[in-house]
Amino acid sequence: MNNYFIGIMSGTSCDGIDITMCKINDKKIDFIDGNFAPFSDKMRNNLLKLSNSIDDNIEMLIKSDESLADFIVKKINKILLENKILPCEITAIGSHGHTVRHINSDDINYSLQISNHAKIAKQTGIDVVCDFRRGDIACGGTGAPLVPVFHQAIAQSYEPTVVVNIGGIANITILPAIDDNNSDIIGFDTGVGGALIDVWSELHLKSRFDDKGSFARSGNCDYELLKSMLSDDYFKIKPPKSTGRELFNLRWLQKKIAKQKPCDVACTLCNFTATSIIDDIKKYASNTKKIIICGGGLKNDYLMELLSSLAQPTPVLSINDIGYKSDYVEAMAFAYLAYLHINKKPANITTGGTKTTLGALYPK
Numbered sequence: 001m002n003n004y005f006i007g008i009m010s011g012t013s014c015d016g017i018d019i020t021m022c023k024i025n026d027k028k029i030d031f032i033d034g035n036f037a038p039f040s041d042k043m044r045n046n047l048l049k050l051s052n053s054i055d056d057n058i059e060m061l062i063k064s065d066e067s068l069a070d071f072i073v074k075k076i077n078k079i080l081l082e083n084k085i086l087p088c089e090i091t092a093i094g095s096h097g098h099t100v101r102h103i104n105s106d107d108i109n110y111s112l113q114i115s116n117h118a119k120i121a122k123q124t125g126i127d128v129v130c131d132f133r134r135g136d137i138a139c140g141g142t143g144a145p146l147v148p149v150f151h152q153a154i155a156q157s158y159e160p161t162v163v164v165n166i167g168g169i170a171n172i173t174i175l176p177a178i179d180d181n182n183s184d185i186i187g188f189d190t191g192v193g194g195a196l197i198d199v200w201s202e203l204h205l206k207s208r209f210d211d212k213g214s215f216a217r218s219g220n221c222d223y224e225l226l227k228s229m230l231s232d233d234y235f236k237i238k239p240p241k242s243t244g245r246e247l248f249n250l251r252w253l254q255k256k257i258a259k260q261k262p263c264d265v266a267c268t269l270c271n272f273t274a275t276s277i278i279d280d281i282k283k284y285a286s287n288t289k290k291i292i293i294c295g296g297g298l299k300n301d302y303l304m305e306l307l308s309s310l311a312q313p314t315p316v317l318s319i320n321d322i323g324y325k326s327d328y329v330e331a332m333a334f335a336y337l338a339y340l341h342i343n344k345k346p347a348n349i350t351t352g353g354t355k356t357t358l359g360a361l362y363p364k
Ligand SMILES: Nc1ncnc2c1ncn2[C@@H]1O[C@H](COP(=O)(O)OP(=O)(O)O)[C@@H](O)[C@H]1O
Pocket: 010, 011, 012, 013, 014, 015, 016, 166, 167, 168, 169, 193, 194, 195, 197, 198, 209, 210, 211, 212, 213, 294, 295, 296, 297, 299, 300, 301, 330
């Protein structure tokens, strides 16, 4: 066995798929290669519509399930070819799929990811492990985040550490020092990452995101608006908890804003993301010695400056500083979840669910 695994992530920001190839054993997780494949406008718009409960459409769901699988198969074949690795050398693909619905409430919990995984397995000739979130929910968990087990594997040290993943939604993993036997690892979604900044940029800049946060930087934070954003009930719920676009979407934002200038709303949204993250770190990880950031949010310079300033005196680092490529951390996490599935190890360490092996396997 070569212990090669492929990880595929299609995140809440709906920007495209991240694909990685890794070599994983019980001692090491080595990155071999990674790519990002952006969605066409058509695919992105369809996926965004599907995650909006007002636009329920089964026909579109099935078509997107198929086209996303076709898109993923092409990208897997490309990475295999470029690295001169044969399908039979890959132990398994860990594929997240694209979330079209994720609800985590008192009454009901469910999470659905699409991208026809049977087709991916048959067309690549590689076993596919998928459907990780539903297994966790079936065991009483919140279904997200699932990356803490990977953050533990790559970032736990002799110092208390927090890993923050800023994608469309933001999540944190609070890692006690390795020799601290009295504290548990905590992981949960802190709230919105870039999803609302993206929605606002699309409306006002006709761009999928606010490049480097320059639009936000050109405005002023409206502290009344920020206070109203932070008063959402989500921030009162104790972890474990998870959220998604079902809550933090344009309708949510439009209910909050009045007549502010667009650049001031952009600035406030950046402050909202940064404040909600740092508030939770101060609340649940007050002894942390360092904060490590990964995910696309790292490319928003203004957001990073806000995080550093709010976290003072705790240093804020990039995951690149500890030797991992920030863009591929989540896809690597799904390669690792496939590795855990194959080795029958538990994966849901922070969601509140009974700890269990996650995922379903579609054979090649
Ligand atoms: N050049 C950039 N400037 C500012 N923000 C960026 C840039 N590139 C990506 N982003 C942000 O990164 C996010 C996507 O990060 P990613 O980790 O892929 O999240 P997801 O897993 O939800 O897709 C987007 O929400 C976007 O706001």
